[in-house]
Amino acid sequence: MKIENIPYDYYVVEAGKILKNYNEVVDWLNSIGFIYSKTRFGGYKKIIESFLTGSMEISNTEIEIESRLHEYLNAHSELTEITRIYNDVSKYQVLSDYTVQMKKVMSGQAFRNYSEKDQSRDFAFELTMAARFIRGGYNAELNQLADIAE
Numbered sequence: 017m018k019i020e021n022i023p024y025d026y027y028v029v030e031a032g033k034i035l036k037n038y039n040e041v042v043d044w045l046n047s048i049g050f051i052y053s054k055t056r057f058g059g060y061k062k063i064i065e066s067f068l069t070g071s072m073e074i075s076n077t078e079i080e081i082e083s084r085l086h087e088y089l090n091a092h093s094e095l096t097e098i099t100r101i102y103n104d105v106s107k108y109q110v111l112s113d114y115t116v117q118m119k120k121v122m123s124g125q126a127f128r129n130y131s132e133k134d135q136s137r138d139f140a141f142e143l144t145m146a147a148r149f150i151r152g153g154y155n156a157e158l159n160q161l162a163d164i165a166e
Contacts, residue, residue: 027067027088027092028067028068030092031064031067031068031088031092032068034064034092034095034096034099035061035064035065035068037099038061038064038095038098038099040099040102041095041098041099041102042061044102044106045057045118045122048115048118049115050118050119050122052122055122055123056094056122056124056125056126057094057095057098057122059091059126060090060091060094060095060126061091061095063087063088063091064088064091064092064095067088090126090127097140097144098121098140100144100147101121101140101143101144101147103147104146104147104148104150104151105143105146105147105150107150114143114146117139117142117143118143120135120136120139121136121139121140121143122136123136124136124137124140
């Protein structure tokens, strides 16, 4: 393996891991009533898959290469975050407490800077923090002013 292949090979391995984990997330999302394929998360999956299969259409212009890389990195980040949320929140007994927030997370724009009024990342952050507290043994409630209850 040549040294210049290392970054690309790393991202291929990471993309494979993300898709494997994301399939569990998709099953969970479907079980709680979300059709992931019609949300931005369905688009992210397609981006990762096209990167893995080599079917991502890229012209040789630097601008096009940079654009596709940004799409991939954004999809990678978003799928990693929703997987982190799934890993802890899906085990929570009162899942209905989180469905309102999940609906807001799922409805956001594909990229953060598409709209200043898109609050989906704020709700994703709230769920990520709730997941961390749940993992730590706390009861996290998102329907109150304070998110942590003793």
